[in-house]
Ligand code: GDP
């Protein structure tokens with residue numbers, strides 16, 4: 294902090310007039326030594342949790358990545374891929390924004406989805422700023438309950454109307470009107486996360502709304518999740534892209550070894566299937582499918598870690614893992 298900044302703060306906080314354009318050293322020293330006032334100097338920093346909620350596929354991950362500026366969340370066109378609560382952190386000199394990208398708000402139909410829903414619910418309770426993301430095709434009827442909760446939540450609420458690159462202006466105006474009626478307290482931001490249109494406006498508004506607070510995380514950190522988490526997410530993304538039907542939602546990935554050496558990272562991961570038949574499909578004829586998943590995942594991992602990666606994938610059968618609380622807990626979910 295420069296001397297001139299201290300003088301500015303002094304004048305602002307004590308409402309004292311500057312005499313002849315200068316302060317006595319005693320005044321400034323008294324100011325700096327006072328606990329109360331020293332705290333005020335630190336309080337110029339802003340930090341907060343910004344939680345992103347909304348239905349699957351509306352563009353939450355794309356938006357978060359645009360806001361964070363790094364590919365840290367997994368983006369695919371299939372629903373329910375983001376099962377974890379991912380934190381991305383944006384640091385500025387005098388602010389820190391902590392984003393969480395939560396799963397959709399579908400009604401649960403088995404225990405895993407119930408557990409995913411808990412992440413969404415908890416996102417409502419600890420947000421400093423809430424982003425409710427919807428897109429130009431999203432229906433508001435299927436989650437009226439959730440919208441009501443969002444409406445009653447005390448946190449500042451930004452309604453992000455995404456994918457406006459896909460409709461004309463007339464339709465957009467009608468949609469904005471509709472959302473104004475549905476969630477009157479929301480500030481509405483029409484954006485295109487994909488084309489990065491209006492992202493800066495949203496970012497600026499979030500920054501304005503952050504409460505004054507010291508940073509929550511070490512400012513050198515990009516995320517609070519360990520490297521293994523990203524390995525898991527990248528492999529899961531490749532499974533989603535390579536297999537149809539029930540396979541992606543019947544498997545879970547566990548990283549058993551993550552060994553970083555000087556020039557290479559050695560990773561062993563297990564894909565857990567529920568049935569032998571699924572194991573067969575995952576491996577494929579002559580191991581072809583599994584090899585493809587492995588190669589694609591390795592390439593992404595090498596880009597992500599900026600290092601050579603040796604990836605070994607195994608497939609194991611773990612019957613009915615989706616309904617077992619203990620197993621779910623091992624995989625990082627919190628059934629309760
Ligand atoms: P999430 O499930 O809410 O996290 O949604 P994703 O971020 O995974 O996005 C779902 C799909 O919508 C992906 O295919 C994205 O490329 C696409 N998408 C996201 N934002 C936009 C946008 O602004 N415009 C268009 N046209 N597509 C988008």
Ligand code: MG
Nearest residue numbers: 353354367375
């Ligand atoms: Mg997502």
